[in-house]
Amino acid sequence: MKQYPTIPKVIRNVPAYAFDKLDGSNIRAEWHPKKGFWKFGSRDRLLGTDQPTINTADALIKQKYEDDLSKIFRQERYQEVVAFFEFYGSNSFAGYHVEEPHEVTLFDINVYKKGLMPPNSFMKLFGQFRYCQIIILRKYNKTLYSIYQK
Numbered sequence: 001m002k003q004y005p006t007i008p009k010v011i012r013n014v015p016a017y018a019f020d021k022l023d024g025s026n027i028r029a030e031w032h033p034k035k036g037f038w039k040f041g042s043r044d045r046l047l048g049t050d051q052p053t054i055n056t057a058d059a060l061i062k063q064k065y066e067d068d069l070s071k072i073f074r075q076e077r078y079q080e081v082v083a084f085f086e087f088y089g090s091n092s093f094a095g096y097h098v099e100e101p102h103e104v105t106l107f108d109i110n111v112y113k114k115g116l117m118p119p120n121s122f123m124k125l126f127g128q129f130r131y132c133q134i135i136i137l138r139k140y141n142k143t144l145y146s147i148y149q150k
Helices: 054-075 119-126
Strands: 014-019 025-032 036-041 081-088 103-111 134-140
Touching: 025 054, 036 054, 054 081, 054 103, 054 119, 103 119
Parallel strands: none
Antiparallel strands: 014 134, 025 036, 025 081, 081 103
8 A cells, every 4th residue: 555655855846735734643545446445554554453542543534534535536537546644632642642532634645646636636626624724835946844934
């Protein structure tokens, strides 16, 4: 299953989108037209029973997103998709979670043979869902780090 790519450190002459950071764990979910969401993983491994808190992410994704996202994926005629979510609770921090209610929020889509969806396309197709909120949109010619400097 596709892992989330490393974000480049340099942006040159392209619109830069910066989204609010939800602090939890990156969850990836593979979707197929016949199977729906069927494979789930954290950043670097598939989810397993040895991960009792984060292992609830699959049920949360299916409950909150599967029907609506499947409809869009089928309308767009996607054959395979990896959707990326943030899994978090009110006390989650840097991938550590305590026993409490958790949430999943969609933040990116990778379409088979097309790659990561550009932010403007993502917002157009999935704007009706709660996703990480955009905080900066501008054309930038310096490093990503510069976006956060005053």
